[in-house]
Amino acid sequence: MYFEQIATGGCQSYIVACEATRKAAIIDPEQKQIDRYLGVLAREGLHLQVLIDTHTHADHFSASREMSERLGVPVAMHRFSPSAHATIRLDDGDMVCVGDLRLQALHTPGHTRDSLCLVLEDRVFTGDTLLIGGTGRSDLPSGDPDQLYDSLFNRLLRLDPALLVYPGHDYKGRSHSTLADEIAANPRLQKTDRSAFVEMMNQLNLAAPTHLTEALRTNMNGGKTIHRLLEDAAAKVPFVSMTELKRRVQANQSDLIILDVREKDDWGTGRVPGARCIPRGQLELRVNAELPDPTAQIVTCCEFGRISTLAAATLKELGYPRVAALDGGMKAWREAGFPLEAG
Ligand SMILES: [Fe+2]
Numbered sequence: 001m002y003f004e005q006i007a008t009g010g011c012q013s014y015i016v017a018c019e020a021t022r023k024a025a026i027i028d029p030e031q032k033q034i035d036r037y038l039g040v041l042a043r044e045g046l047h048l049q050v051l052i053d054t055h056t057h058a059d060h061f062s063a064s065r066e067m068s069e070r071l072g073v074p075v076a077m078h079r080f081s082p083s084a085h086a087t088i089r090l091d092d093g094d095m096v097c098v099g100d101l102r103l104q105a106l107h108t109p110g111h112t113r114d115s116l117c118l119v120l121e122d123r124v125f126t127g128d129t130l131l132i133g134g135t136g137r138s139d140l141p142s143g144d145p146d147q148l149y150d151s152l153f154n155r156l157l158r159l160d161p162a163l164l165v166y167p168g169h170d171y172k173g174r175s176h177s178t179l180a181d182e183i184a185a186n187p188r189l190q191k192t193d194r195s196a197f198v199e200m201m202n203q204l205n206l207a208a209p210t211h212l213t214e215a216l217r218t219n220m221n222g223g224k225t226i227h228r229l230l231e232d233a234a235a236k237v238p239f240v241s242m243t244e245l246k247r248r249v250q251a252n253q254s255d256l257i258i259l260d261v262r263e264k265d266d267w268g269t270g271r272v273p274g275a276r277c278i279p280r281g282q283l284e285l286r287v288n289a290e291l292p293d294p295t296a297q298i299v300t301c302c303e304f305g306r307i308s309t310l311a312a313a314t315l316k317e318l319g320y321p322r323v324a325a326l327d328g329g330m331k332a333w334r335e336a337g338f339p340l341e342a343g
Contacts, residue, residue, distance in 0.1 A: 001101060001121065004040060008032050010171035011060045014125060015040055018099025023049045025098045027118065027125050028168055029063035031218075031225065037067070049098050052076045054127025054168055055115040056083065057219050058140045059209035065222045078107055080114040082220045090116065108155055110148025111136030117156055123164035124179070130156055131167040132177045135188045138201045140209075141216070145201035149194050157183055230306055233313035239327040240299050246338050248299075249273050257291070257298045261311040262330070266303055270340040272333065280307050283314060291320065298323040305329035 002017035008030040015037065017024035024046040026037055041048055051064040051073055064075045065085040076088035076096055090096070092107035096118075103125075106117040111128040115136070118125040128136030129151055138145040161180035183189055191197040209215065217223040224232070240248075248256055249272060258275040260267055267277045278286050280302070291298070298320055302308035305328050312325035326333075334340065 002044060002046065005166065005175055006030075006033055006036060006040075007170075008060070010169045012166065012168055012170060013037075014166060015046075016098065016101060016103075016120060017044070017046045018101045021099030022046050023099035023101075025050045025052055025096065025101075025103065026067070027052045028054055028057075028127070029067060031061040031063045031066065031228070034063050034067060037063070048073050050074055050076050050088065050096055052096065052103070052116075052118065053081070053083075053086070053219075054118065054125060054129075055112045056081060056142070056216070058112075058212050058215050060211070061215060061225050062219045078105070078114040078116045080109075082114075083222070085222050106155060108151035110138055110144055110146075110151045112140065113142035113144070113147075115151070119159065119163070122162070123166055123176070124156070124159065125166050125168075126156065127168040130165060130182060130186075132165065132170050132172075132174050132182070133186050135186075135201075136168070137204060137206055139204065139206065140212070145198040146194070148201065149197045152189065153192065153194075153197075157189070230309060233309045234325075237309070237312040237316050238324045240324045242326065242328045242333055242336060242338060245272065245299055245301075245326055249339065253297075255297055257296050259291075259298055259300045259311070259315075260330075261300055261302050261308055266330070269330075270334065270342060271330070272301060273339050273341040275301070275341070280311050283311055284318070287315070287318060291315075294319050294321075296320065296322065299326055300324075301326040301330060301333075303329045303331055305332070 004015045006013045011030050013029050014027040022045055029051055051067055053062050053064050068075045074088050075086045076090055077086035079089035079091055090105040094105050096103040104119045108115050108117045108129040115127055115129050117129055138148045163179045165177045165179055191200050214225055218225055258272050260271050260275045260277045261280040263279050300308040300312045309325045312323045315323040
């Protein structure tokens with residue numbers, strides 16, 4: 001078996017492949033690692049056959065939908081998954097065949113209703129059901145400590161204790177443990193009484209994950225992350241440095257339009273000399289009247305340099321081929337002591 005563990009911060013993902021047929025699966029792929037997965041597949045001469053998410057992640061961004069669309073590879077999840085892009089819907093006990101490999105799905109709800117563990121030969125991918133020295137939390141959407149108790153004590157921990165445990169997260173740089181080690185030393189598994197376990201889980205009082213809503217939007221509904229939205233916009237347009245814009249302003253370039261897309265309140269705090277204001281929210285409504293020349297050279301700017309990138313991409317799409325975005329924003333412009341005109 002070919003096996004590679006790829007960590008993104010504390011998030012663990014796994015590439016497994018059949019040596020004989022070169023067919024591969026990726027378990028819990030993460031968006032930031034897409035190029036790396038593609039690199040490994042190419043380097044090892046592997047053919048990706050399936051992407052598997054062990055559950056609906058609430059704290060990081062699954063790469064499954066994007067890789068599925070780019071490569072035409074199906075996504076497998078438990079049948080309770082709310083995600084429309086998971087076209088292989090697994091039931092408890094179903095197997096995913098990857099060449100000669102057999103990954104057996106165990107439905108282990110508790111962290112989420114759609115949580116799976118996957119048993120493959122000498123190892124088990126435990127998702128967020130069981131972590132090294134911990135368990136997944138049970139207080140996020142569709143979590144249930146009572147179900148987690150059953151999934152652990154009446155399912156997972158009854159498997160062969162020699163099985164290697166490969167978890168969905170580890171924040172301490174450990175790659176794996178074994179079921180026997182976890183049974184012996186995992187503090188959460190020492191609460192073998194159901195009510196004591198449930199009480200412990202209910203009293204964890206953990207802070208909500210940083211990107212909860214964004215992760216659910218992305219992983220459940222296939223939406224874009226804000227980072228990806230900005231990246232896509234940035235890939236469509238050129239940028240102008242603050243120094244270059246200052247040079248163009250000082251050269252009094254008459255055909256240059258500096259378009260400040262901040263709201264009126266921010267605009268009042270000072271602007272690049274000669275800049276005009278069309279707030280981002282009114283751009284489409286005012287563009288025909290206020291930017292009549294589609295060949296004009298336009299540089300968009302905003303407070304932090306993000307909304308101006310979106311605005312530039314919109315103008316490009318609307319037929320202004322010479323639009324560029326300021327690399328930086330008015331905050332950086334002011335801090336650099338560059339010339340300002342009163343609002
Ligand atoms: Fe999770």
